[in-house]
């Protein structure tokens with residue numbers, strides 16, 4: 023029987039929704055037992071949230087002062103030690119998972135499978151290549167632990183309603199002392215997180231300045247949406263790089279995506295392949311974004327956005 027261990031991503035006592043999406047991926051592996059490991063200084067609150075996910079059998083908590091911060095170098099040997107009882111080790115394909123799992127794979131002496139987007143069997147998976155322009159089917163060796171990241175945009179979050187057991191685990195693993203957190207600079211925002219938001223409003227080069235991006239912020243506020251941007255907007259310094267959507271930015275799957283002044287380059291579209299309804303505002307009727315848009319507004323964004331906002335305010 024397959025035994026799947028999912029490494030929980032969390033911060034400030036909150037389980038990241040990417041973990042619930044990884045559970046849905048694991049649930050597609052027929053007959054698999056799904057456990058979640060929570061590494062923290064005090065894992066209790068996160069473990070309770072993880073145990074409530076449907077499909078989870080057991081939550082393992084590894085409490086240790088060194089686990090207060092999710093440092094890949096510190097977590098990897100602990101995950102590798104837990105992995106000996108499992109056939110599969112999964113983590114979301116977020117910065118957290120992409121940082122951690124290659125180290126785990128190296129410690130276990132296996133290769134890492136990246137970006138699972140569909141499960142065909144316990145050893146066959148589909149994943150995107152060439153910036154999402156092609157999908158390949160990968161057959162993993164069955165006689166070794168499979169270490170893999172999950173493309174979270176491809177899976178819905180597992181629902182709450184489960185009641186898994188929570189068990190504290192003490193690991194006898196030497197932890198490296200060469201890596202420690204010195205400082206963390208994080209942008210504090212009350213807006214939804216770009217990667218997990220159900221609505222996203224993104225701006226492109228056409229915004230023409232950082233100041234004009236306030237038009238995007240204002241519409242996002244009205245819609246309760248997260249903010250995104252094209253790479254051209256990021257490179258021009260209108261917004262920070264953590265807002266970039268696309269091949270070299272975030273891969274997202276909101277229910278509503280509003281692309282404002284974005285041409286629809288293939289590298290941008292890669293990031294919104296799994297979006298629900300796509301609305302595009304662009305003054306060029308031949309812009310490629312209209313090929314993927316469900317609703318297209320042709321015109322000057324500086325005229326359309328204020329109009330759209332006043333319509334929303336009146337609604």
Ligand SMILES: Cc1cc2nc3c(=O)[nH]c(=O)nc-3n(C[C@H](O)[C@H](O)[C@H](O)COP(=O)(O)OP(=O)(O)OC[C@H]3O[C@@H](n4cnc5c(N)ncnc54)[C@H](O)[C@@H]3O)c2cc1C
Pocket residue numbers: 225226227228251252253254255266267268269270271272282283284285286287288289290293303304305306309321322323324
């Ligand atoms: C290896 C690689 C990786 C990349 N990764 C990414 C990535 O992750 N994300 C990403 O976004 N890009 C990525 N790019 C860049 C990508 O190829 C495009 O250059 C970029 O997406 C273009 O951004 P844009 O649509 O904002 O700008 P443009 O392509 O310049 O488009 C601006 C659009 O705004 C419209 N417009 C102009 N004025 C107005 C107005 N007043 N009102 C309405 N519409 C207007 C124009 O008609 C045009 O369609 C990558 C490129 C490479 C080579």
